Amino acid sequence: MQTSEEDVRRLLTAIGDDPFRPGLIETPARVVKANAEIFAHTGETTFTDYKLFEVATDTDMVVVADIPFYSMCEHHLLPFFGTVTVAYQPKQQVIGLSKIPRLVDWAARRPSVQEGLTTLIADELSRIVSAEGVAVHISARHMCMEMRGINRPGTTTTTQVTRGIFKTDAMLRQEFQQQVH
Structure with a gap:
């Protein structure tokens, strides 16, 4: 409706x-x-707009950093916005690089909370590429904190989700963190 x-x-x-x-x-x-x-999401529960490519040799971490996004808080229907950094450790396939920002857009075009958005992006990328590991970091400003409630302009919230090798390999997680900051 x-x-x-x-x-x-x-x-x-x-x-x-x-x-x-x-x-x-x-x-x-x-x-x-x-x-x-x-709110242009199609109601699809999985992201389908991607292309995978075979990797001929071992590929180290793939990072797409500082992807801008806009979404709406599911609690107040007020905007939150910022940047997303996504990384994954491929096995045999990589996703077309332009599809990662499209995945972020797909996930952000529905009411959500930042924690849920971070998890959705990580879960979908994990499903699509069957990677050894995935990491997603979001840094955002929330108008529900800036315009109302606590009224704290400029406050930034960060969330991070790690899957697979990013959860167990401290050095790889640290390398990802260096890409974020």
């Missing part, structure tokens, strides 16, 4: 504004269009 323009008008009325005043007349249509874009 999509948000309708009438739903937005009711919200504007509920917060004490007049949805028919000149500055707000076109707002309901804009909000409906924005929501369709922001």
Whole structure:
């Protein structure tokens, strides 16, 4: 069920504004269009937009760093945004590099919490590449902390998920951490 323009008008009325005043007349249509874009996940429970390539020789850690993302907090429907760094230790296959940012976008286009987003990206990449290990680090600002509640602008939250060899090999995990900072 999509948000309708009438739903937005009711919200504007509920917060004490007049949805028919000149500055707000076109707002309901804009909000409906924005929501369709922001929440553009397809309802798919797995990421399918990728291509795998065989690796001829041993490949060390693959890192894609500082991928920008935007998502919405599932508790307040307010934005959180920042960067994602993803690493994996391939076995026999690698994923096309451009597909990792697409995986991040796919995961972020649904209401979630940062911890869940971090886990979803790690789990999907692990499933797709059958890697020896996966690590995902997210650093983000949350408007639910900056605009309301505690009101702390600029506060950054970091989350990290490690799977496989990244969990057991301290040196590899440290090498990943150096890529993040």
